[in-house]
Amino acid sequence: MIDKRIPTPAEAVAGVKDGDMVLISGFGEAGNPTELIHALIDLGTKDLTVVNNNAGNGHIGLAALLEAGRVAKIICSFPRSSRSEVFQELYRTGKIELEVVPQGTLAERLRAGGAGIGGFYTPTTVGTPLAEGKEQRTIDGREYVLEHPIRADVALIKAESADPWGNLTYRMAARNFAPAMCMAAKTTIVQVREIVDLGATDAEHVVTPSIFVDRIVEIPEPISEAAILRQAERGEKAAAP
Amino acid sequence: MIDKRIPTPAEAVAGVKDGDMVLISGFGEAGNPTELIHALIDLGTKDLTVVNNNAGNGHIGLAALLEAGRVAKIICSFPRSSRSEVFQELYRTGKIELEVVPQGTLAERLRAGGAGIGGFYTPTTVGTPLAEGKEQRTIDGREYVLEHPIRADVALIKAESADPWGNLTYRMAARNFAPAMCMAAKTTIVQVREIVDLGATDAEHVVTPSIFVDRIVEIPEPISEAAILRQAERGEKAAAP
Amino acid sequence: MTGPSNPIENPTPHPALKPPSKPRGLTRDQMAWRVAKDIPGGSYVNLGIGMPELVALHLPQGKEGDNRQIVFHSENGILGMGPPPPQGEEDFDLISAGKKPATVIPGSAFFDSADSFAMIRGGHIDITVLGAFQVSESGDLANWTTGGVPAVGGAMDLAQGARQVFVITNHTTKKGEPKIVKECTYPLTGAGVVTVVFTDLAVIDVTAKGLEVRELVEDLSFEELQQRTGARLSPGPDIRPLTAPLDP
Amino acid sequence: MTGPSNPIENPTPHPALKPPSKPRGLTRDQMAWRVAKDIPGGSYVNLGIGMPELVALHLPQGKEGDNRQIVFHSENGILGMGPPPPQGEEDFDLISAGKKPATVIPGSAFFDSADSFAMIRGGHIDITVLGAFQVSESGDLANWTTGGVPAVGGAMDLAQGARQVFVITNHTTKKGEPKIVKECTYPLTGAGVVTVVFTDLAVIDVTAKGLEVRELVEDLSFEELQQRTGARLSPGPDIRPLTAPLDP
Numbered sequence: 001m002i003d004k005r006i007p008t009p010a011e012a013v014a015g016v017k018d019g020d021m022v023l024i025s026g027f028g029e030a031g032n033p034t035e036l037i038h039a040l041i042d043l044g045t046k047d048l049t050v051v052n053n054n055a056g057n058g059h060i061g062l063a064a065l066l067e068a069g070r071v072a073k074i075i076c077s078f079p080r081s082s083r084s085e086v087f088q089e090l091y092r093t094g095k096i097e098l099e100v101v102p103q104g105t106l107a108e109r110l111r112a113g114g115a116g117i118g119g120f121y122t123p124t125t126v127g128t129p130l131a132e133g134k135e136q137r138t139i140d141g142r143e144y145v146l147e148h149p150i151r152a153d154v155a156l157i158k159a160e161s162a163d164p165w166g167n168l169t170y171r172m173a174a175r176n177f178a179p180a181m182c183m184a185a186k187t188t189i190v191q192v193r194e195i196v197d198l199g200a201t202d203a204e205h206v207v208t209p210s211i212f213v214d215r216i217v218e219i220p221e222p223i224s225e226a227a228i229l230r231q232a233e234r235g236e237k238a239a240a241p
Numbered sequence: 242m243i244d245k246r247i248p249t250p251a252e253a254v255a256g257v258k259d260g261d262m263v264l265i266s267g268f269g270e271a272g273n274p275t276e277l278i279h280a281l282i283d284l285g286t287k288d289l290t291v292v293n294n295n296a297g298n299g300h301i302g303l304a305a306l307l308e309a310g311r312v313a314k315i316i317c318s319f320p321r322s323s324r325s326e327v328f329q330e331l332y333r334t335g336k337i338e339l340e341v342v343p344q345g346t347l348a349e350r351l352r353a354g355g356a357g358i359g360g361f362y363t364p365t366t367v368g369t370p371l372a373e374g375k376e377q378r379t380i381d382g383r384e385y386v387l388e389h390p391i392r393a394d395v396a397l398i399k400a401e402s403a404d405p406w407g408n409l410t411y412r413m414a415a416r417n418f419a420p421a422m423c424m425a426a427k428t429t430i431v432q433v434r435e436i437v438d439l440g441a442t443d444a445e446h447v448v449t450p451s452i453f454v455d456r457i458v459e460i461p462e463p464i465s466e467a468a469i470l471r472q473a474e475r476g477e478k479a480a481a482p
Numbered sequence: 483m484t485g486p487s488n489p490i491e492n493p494t495p496h497p498a499l500k501p502p503s504k505p506r507g508l509t510r511d512q513m514a515w516r517v518a519k520d521i522p523g524g525s526y527v528n529l530g531i532g533m534p535e536l537v538a539l540h541l542p543q544g545k546e547g548d549n550r551q552i553v554f555h556s557e558n559g560i561l562g563m564g565p566p567p568p569q570g571e572e573d574f575d576l577i578s579a580g581k582k583p584a585t586v587i588p589g590s591a592f593f594d595s596a597d598s599f600a601m602i603r604g605g606h607i608d609i610t611v612l613g614a615f616q617v618s619e620s621g622d623l624a625n626w627t628t629g630g631v632p633a634v635g636g637a638m639d640l641a642q643g644a645r646q647v648f649v650i651t652n653h654t655t656k657k658g659e660p661k662i663v664k665e666c667t668y669p670l671t672g673a674g675v676v677t678v679v680f681t682d683l684a685v686i687d688v689t690a691k692g693l694e695v696r697e698l699v700e701d702l703s704f705e706e707l708q709q710r711t712g713a714r715l716s717p718g719p720d721i722r723p724l725t726a727p728l729d730p
Numbered sequence: 731m732t733g734p735s736n737p738i739e740n741p742t743p744h745p746a747l748k749p750p751s752k753p754r755g756l757t758r759d760q761m762a763w764r765v766a767k768d769i770p771g772g773s774y775v776n777l778g779i780g781m782p783e784l785v786a787l788h789l790p791q792g793k794e795g796d797n798r799q800i801v802f803h804s805e806n807g808i809l810g811m812g813p814p815p816p817q818g819e820e821d822f823d824l825i826s827a828g829k830k831p832a833t834v835i836p837g838s839a840f841f842d843s844a845d846s847f848a849m850i851r852g853g854h855i856d857i858t859v860l861g862a863f864q865v866s867e868s869g870d871l872a873n874w875t876t877g878g879v880p881a882v883g884g885a886m887d888l889a890q891g892a893r894q895v896f897v898i899t900n901h902t903t904k905k906g907e908p909k910i911v912k913e914c915t916y917p918l919t920g921a922g923v924v925t926v927v928f929t930d931l932a933v934i935d936v937t938a939k940g941l942e943v944r945e946l947v948e949d950l951s952f953e954e955l956q957q958r959t960g961a962r963l964s965p966g967p968d969i970r971p972l973t974a975p976l977d978p
Contacts, residue, residue, distance in 0.1 A: 451839065
C-alpha cells in the first residue's frame, strides 16, 4: 500500500510482538512519539528491547512503558536525568538490562542498520571501559573499535508532517534520532502533527523519504512530555511543605 | 573566518597542490563545478588524484582537466560514456591510473571519510572481481567486504545557494555526491549560483551545514556541460558528410 | 490481455505469427509488460538502464489515490521519478541514473548519493529490474563488463541490496548462445542475487532447488526451452503459458 | 581586562582579595572568560554541559559580518545555537544537548543525530570545551562516570572527535585532591585526547613532552601549583600570569 495513513494509534501499532526490538525517537523531551508509546502500552506487548537516547522521564511515554514492566532491555546513551526515577528503580532492583552506547555510536549503529552496513570502525570508546570485549584494530596509525549495526523490528517515530506516502519533515531539534531510526526498522510507524497533500512538501525539503516509512497516523495536538513534566514538578513543589 | 565568500574562482582554488586528492561533485552532467575545475586547470596543479562518479565528457570540465594531463589517477564508478573519449584515450595509452569503485561504496567511503569512520563492511562486490584482495568476513551469516574511507585534500563542489557562512542547498538531482564530498575534504570549495543573506535559508532546509564548507564563490550563470556537449554533438552531426 | 494472436487487433500478420524457425518469443515491450505484471502496487522499484527502463511504461505512475502506484528510485538521488519530459522541457539538473532527462511526480524526494545507496544496500528497494549478460543456475548475475574499460556504476549495489532482483533479458544471445548458464563466464555483478528471470521465452524462478520454469511461451516445449538454456531447468509446480498482449 | 584588582569597580572587597589561605584562583566566570579568549573567531565549538556552558557568555554571538563570530554545535542536531530564550518563549522542540530551552541565530542549521556525530567524529568541530573529574599527564580524560548508573551521552564522541579538547575544571576537588593526575583512577572518557586544561589556578598545555604550564595565577609559585597537582608539570617556554577581569 502506497497510501500509508492509518486512522488511530492503536491500529498503527497493531502487530508489534512480544520480544520485539523497538526504536523510539526523541532526545530528552523533543521528538517523543508519546501517543504511539501509550498505544503500545495499551496493546500489552512485553519483553521488548527498546532503543532510545534516554530512559524516560516522569511517568509518561517511555517511562510509562518501563513502569508497565514491558521492557526487558534498554539500549541508550544517557539513562540518567533528574526525572528518570522509573528507570533508576528498575535498574537498581535488577529488573531491566541496560546497554550504554555513546550517543554518536548509537546514531551510527542505527544508520548502519538502515544502510546495509555489516559493521564499522569508530575511534569512540577506545581506551575506555566501553571498549572492553570489543574487537579493536589499528587503521592508519589510529585505534578503532568495531561496532555492529542495529536492525529493529519496529520504530515508533514522531515527525512534524507527512504526505500520504510518508515523506517526512521534522521540527527543529525534534529531528534527532528519527531519520536514522526510520531507516533501521522493518516496520516504521510515525505519528505526525499534520498529514499534508501529496506534493505539498517540496521534494528538496523532505528529510525522511517515504521509502523508510510504513504507517502514518495524524495526531494534530500531541502531548508535550516537557509541559507535563513541568506541570508535575510545579505540582510537587506546591504540595511540598 | 566565518565569512567564507571569495571573489573569484581563481582565488577560491588557490593553494591546491601538486599530488593532492581532489573530490569533484557531479553525476553525469548534473552538479559539476565546471568553473572551479577550469580555475584549477589555470592554476596548473598536476599529479592529482581525482574522485568523481564518472571520468569526464567531451572536452570540458573534468575531461579538460584530464586532457591537460593533470590527473595521475581517477577513482570513479563509471568511467565509460558516449563522450568519455579523453579518458578512454589516456587509459588505453597507460597515461592514467583507474580505480573502479561501485557507486554506493564510493558514496559510503566518502561519507565514512567525513564522519571519522575507520572502515566499514559492505556486502557490495562480494563474489565479484572487485572484491579481490580485499578483506572479507562473515557477519550474521552474510559475507561482507571491508572498505576504507576516502579523505581528501580538496573538494570542488557545485551547489545552488550558500549563505555567507556556507550553508548549502542543491537543485534536484544535482545534489548527488556533493554532500558526502563536502564532508570528506580538508578544504571544501563551493561554487554556487546564488549567495543569499545569512538566515535566508530556513535552518530546516539546509542540506550541507556550513561546518563542512571552507570557501564559497558565486557563479550566477554557470556553464552547463550538458548544453555544451549537445551543441558540440549537433555541430559534429551538422559537419558530418 | 489475451495473448498475441487476436487477428482483429492485428490484421496484417505479426512476424511472430509466421511459421517460426525461431520460437514465437515475446517482443521487448511484451517482456517489459510481463515484468511489470509481477510488480505489486506500492513497490519501490529501481530500473536498470536499457531494456529495464521499458518496464516503467507498463506501470501506473502519478495517479494520486491509486494504490497500484509504483515509486521509482533513481540511484543519483530521486524517489518518485516520472516519465521523460516533453522535448524542450528538459532540465539538466533533473536526470535519471542513465543520464537522460527525467521528471518527478508529486510525492517525490531528492537526496544525496550516500542516502540513495543506503536505500539500496539497506534492503529498502523492493525490486530492481536489471539486464544481464549471463545468469547462473544459482542466481549469479553477470551484467557489468565483458572486457574493455571497467565501469560498474550502481549495478553491484543494486544486485546485493534490492529485496528482489528481476532480470529481463533475451533467452539467448543474437548468436543463439544461452544466457542462462550453469556458471557465469563473465565477471560477476553479484553471487546468488537473482530471484526471477524474465526472458522472451520463459519466466524462471531462482529457487533453493534450482531454476524453476513458471511460465513458458506456448509454441515451445519444455525440452526445447531446456535446449536453449545452459543450466538445468525444472518445471515449476504450476507451470503456465507465457502470454502478453500484442501491443502492450 | 586588567585583572581582578581594580578597587573602583569593586568597592567592597572581593572574596578573592582577602589574604588567601587558598590561592587567589579564578571564579567560574573568570575561567569561562579565559577559555573563551583561546577560541578563535570563526570556530565551530561544542560546549559540554555545566561549567563549559558559561563559556558561551564570553563569546560574540549572532552579529552578522563579525568574523569573531563563533558557531555553537549542539549534538542533538543544531549548528548556530544561540542564547537561552526569555522566559515564556521556550519551545520544547528547540532544546540544547543539556535539554534546556535554546534558540538559534541566523545562519543556523538543523540535522539529525547521525550527521551531528559525523561532524564530531569526523574532526569538523574545532574545539570542544568539557568538564572533567580527572585529566592525566598524557591527556587522558575522565569525565563521564564515578560509579552508579552509567550514562555517557556524547562525551566519548566529543573527546575523540573534536580537533581540540579544552578542559575547564577547578584545579582540585572541594576536598583539595588534585584533579590533574599521573593516571586517572576514574573510568576514562578518552585516552590522550585533552589539548589544554583551564583551571582556576593555571592554563596547562598537554604536549608531547608532558604537561606545560602556560599561565599561572599571580600569587602562586610554580612549586605551589605543582604541590596541588598529581602529575609532573613543567613551566612552558613563555610562562605568564593568568589574569582575568574581575567581572568578565
